[in-house]
Amino acid sequence: MHLRWYCLCWMLCLACGPSEKERRQQVLAFRELQELSTTEFLVSKIIKANDEGEWYKIGERKILMRCEATVKAGIDLSQLRESDIVIRGREVYVTLPPPQLQSINIRPEHLRVAYEEVGVLRSSFTEREREQLAAQAQKQISRSIAEMGLLKAAEENAANILRKFLLNLGYETVSVTYSRNEKNPGIDE
Amino acid sequence: MSKLLKYGLLFVGLFLAWWILSKPLKLPFLTDLFRSKPLLIEDTPLLLKEVRQIAELSTVVGFEEVVADSTRIQTLSLSPGSAIQVPVPMAPARLVIIGTGSVRAGLKLDAITEQDLKVRGDSVWIQLPPARILDAIINPSDFETFIQQGDWSPEAIQRVKIKARDELIQSAVRHGILQRAETRNRLVLEELLKKSGFKSIHFQ
Numbered sequence: 001m002h003l004r005w006y007c008l009c010w011m012l013c014l015a016c017g018p019s020e021k022e023r024r025q026q027v028l029a030f031r032e033l034q035e036l037s038t039t040e041f042l043v044s045k046i047i048k049a050n051d052e053g054e055w056y057k058i059g060e061r062k063i064l065m066r067c068e069a070t071v072k073a074g075i076d077l078s079q080l081r082e083s084d085i086v087i088r089g090r091e092v093y094v095t096l097p098p099p100q101l102q103s104i105n106i107r108p109e110h111l112r113v114a115y116e117e118v119g120v121l122r123s124s125f126t127e128r129e130r131e132q133l134a135a136q137a138q139k140q141i142s143r144s145i146a147e148m149g150l151l152k153a154a155e156e157n158a159a160n161i162l163r164k165f166l167l168n169l170g171y172e173t174v175s176v177t178y179s180r181n182e183k184n185p186g187i188d189e
Numbered sequence: 190m191s192k193l194l195k196y197g198l199l200f201v202g203l204f205l206a207w208w209i210l211s212k213p214l215k216l217p218f219l220t221d222l223f224r225s226k227p228l229l230i231e232d233t234p235l236l237l238k239e240v241r242q243i244a245e246l247s248t249v250v251g252f253e254e255v256v257a258d259s260t261r262i263q264t265l266s267l268s269p270g271s272a273i274q275v276p277v278p279m280a281p282a283r284l285v286i287i288g289t290g291s292v293r294a295g296l297k298l299d300a301i302t303e304q305d306l307k308v309r310g311d312s313v314w315i316q317l318p319p320a321r322i323l324d325a326i327i328n329p330s331d332f333e334t335f336i337q338q339g340d341w342s343p344e345a346i347q348r349v350k351i352k353a354r355d356e357l358i359q360s361a362v363r364h365g366i367l368q369r370a371e372t373r374n375r376l377v378l379e380e381l382l383k384k385s386g387f388k389s390i391h392f393q
Contacts, residue, residue, distance in 0.1 A: 030250070032373060033293070034248065036244070036245070040240075040243045043235050045234075054226070084384075092386070103293070103326060111329060135328070138328055157242045157243075161242075
């Protein structure tokens with residue numbers, strides 16, 4: 001009788017551990033933007049994970065997934081002030097804000113499992129685990145794009161687009177430069 | 190009996206002491222012994238396949254949470270390798286996925302050509318292209334599998350996620366994202382043109 005009671009207490013105490021439940025708060029609404037996307041990068045990445053197990057999980061699991069993402073970069077026109085556009089007759093001088101990564105899009109059909117190996121005593125990767133691995137890949141992609149200097153292409157394209165637009169409006173000379181902030185803000189993650 | 194009681198009380202006392210002191214002394218909690226380490230991916234190289242110049246002006250973004258589901262009757266095969274499948278109506282396979290994503294709308298600036306612009310002094314007449322959906326984004330981290338009963342292949346799960354993305358776009362359109370984008374397109378371009386030195390802007 002007492003032994004059963006102690007066992008029950010033991011089980012209840014084990015269950016009283018700290019639990020974490022994280023749920024992102026989403027704002028279900030519309031938001032106004034003024035983002036000009038000037039460059040689209042199509043990238044692909046292999047997602048490789050090796051689960052060697054824990055002391056209570058015997059066996060290994062490995063997974064390889066192929067992921068393709070579309071990354072867009074451009075400039076935020078809301079940061080363009082009146083003083084950033086100087087007009088002298090038929091000449092216009094524009095100072096644009098530095099380009100930034102604006103969106104990463106990994107479509108469901110562009111995420112595929114290429115190889116999976118699961119030990120006899122282990123269970124397969126769940127969909128939630130695959131999603132978590134893909135989320136890590138998403139962060140690596142945005143970091144790599146910034147480090148590879150690809151935002152330079154976004155700079156050049158933004159300058160070309162605005163130059164063409166202003167020339168169509170009747171200006172004869174259009175000069176586009178960039179303000180140099182300390183840090184390019186990235187995509188909100 | 191009293192010995193058992195003594196040991197029992199000793200055990201409960203030790204456990205309570207561990208529980209109280211675990212946080213300040215940073216001792217591992219008992220349930221931490223069975224907690225899995227997070228699975229990390231290796232840092233593999235990124236392959237750049239294509240770089241494209243685009244000119245998309247996003248003026249509105251809508252955030253939405255959508256639900257997509259799929260149900261099928263599970264079947265049993267009479268014998269291994271048999272093509273004859275017997276439906277099991279009492280145990281349908283069910284999958285319900287919640288997706289939280291965003292839809293961007295605006296216009297393509299490169300669709301505005303010389304013919305769409307008429308300039309006279311400090312006035313400009315501009316023919317804007319219609320507002321359009323530029324992007325619908327639900328990434329892997331934005332999905333939550335709410336119910337998963339039965340066996341579902343990765344391809345079947347992918348189809349439900351595509352359904353969720355389509356529902357995201359339709360929901361944004363139903364809630365008037367294109368109408369908002371039409372209004373915002375004019376406001377944003379008017380602001381840009383005024384900064385560029387024009388005083389009077391007319392949209393046709």
